[in-house]
Amino acid sequence: MPHTRSGGLADAEDTPVRAERFRAALQTRVIGRVGIEGPQSFRALHLERGTGRLRRQDEDIAFVGPVLAWFPWTETQRVELGAGAQGTHLMLGSGALERALRQKPEAAQLRLLAGSPALLPLGRSDETRQAVRSCVDGILVETARAGLMGGAVIDSLLHVLLVLLYRDQPQATRAEAGGARALATRFTALVESHFRAHWTVQRYAAALGISRDRLNDICLRAYGRTPGALIRARLYQEARLYLENAPLSLDQIAALLGFSGTAQFSRFFKAQGGLPPGRYRASLRGAEGTVPMVPTAPYAWP
Structure with a gap:
């Protein structure tokens, strides 16, 4: 070296x-x-x-x-x-x-x-x-x-x-030391580690030692969104980063993000942002192409 x-x-x-x-x-x-x-x-x-x-x-x-x-x-x-x-x-x-x-x-x-x-x-x-x-x-x-x-x-x-x-890091937010807010930050930390594995909300709740309903209530109070919406937002954020910065095919990105194939990835991406991934990438390359702002934009992640 x-x-x-x-x-x-x-x-x-x-x-x-x-x-x-x-x-x-x-x-x-x-x-x-x-x-x-x-x-x-x-x-x-x-x-x-x-x-x-x-x-x-x-x-x-x-x-x-x-x-x-x-x-x-x-x-x-x-x-x-x-x-x-x-x-x-x-x-x-x-x-x-x-x-x-x-x-x-x-x-x-x-x-x-x-x-x-x-x-x-x-x-x-x-x-x-x-x-x-x-x-x-x-x-x-x-x-x-x-x-x-x-x-x-x-x-x-x-x-x-x-x-x-x-x-x-999620645990570095200015949160209370205990209670619901601490569980909320622990949840986002778990999402950072496992969103590519497509854990279910129930599995996240089990890892935190609480019920699914309790996790849903905590996320709504802390972030104004359900656990499922937060998980999808994080996955969508990562997908956009790959499309914007990595010279990878859609098949490769789909595999990296844990999807079964390009079709499943495309359906997910379009549902989150309104554009399929191929068109989204093409809009970035166009001289006058614009990308619509959507509620699940990358910067919306807690």
Whole structure:
């Protein structure tokens, strides 16, 4: 890996951080075969464009750029990058994570976040996209040279990346600590993890330990929509992101989103937004094409 923290610095051997730029290629490639030594490690992937997929034993997580993806790592995991994918790949050990969180009042929340896969879509906010890029570029620079107090710079930039990730996660909303509002945020967190698997509302309710009627009441009070409507809105948001940003066929997008085929995907997409996916994509390419605003627009997701 070309950008590697020098072992000459006192803290580098205990808390390694490695960074690597990857550029567009003609074929799918796999990254992450070699990891950080130690009991636990983590990966952060700043995907500027293209598609990626984390392959785990229990599930696959697909994502499309621009996005910041965070994964706790095991030797059995792989990240596959589609042709044309471009961005930066970070690896860090548990020591580096602890240094980034040391003596921070929000350490508990960020440590909990770091223990699970998390995605931060970067197409919604220019400020967030620029902040993430600045942090990642700074880490690239500091890992490529043994600069004075470089470790402190890397620790600070990692901390900022984690805070940006945390802000965008459902559990990071300014919600009450308990009660119905907490269950509402737990529900949206579950949807983020399982919407591609097409869980039923009953299954989400069971995972939360409540009845379907109780979940329906909680979502109506917190978000003004039923659980089913929220699930469909999240799935529709992901479908739009793929159509707008990924050079994939409708068959491929349908498979990534858990549909049985293109026909089922097309019916779902048209029901949500009024246009079938092929026409929606064509409208984006047209010089004067416009996309109608609909209640289930991506930005309506909680």
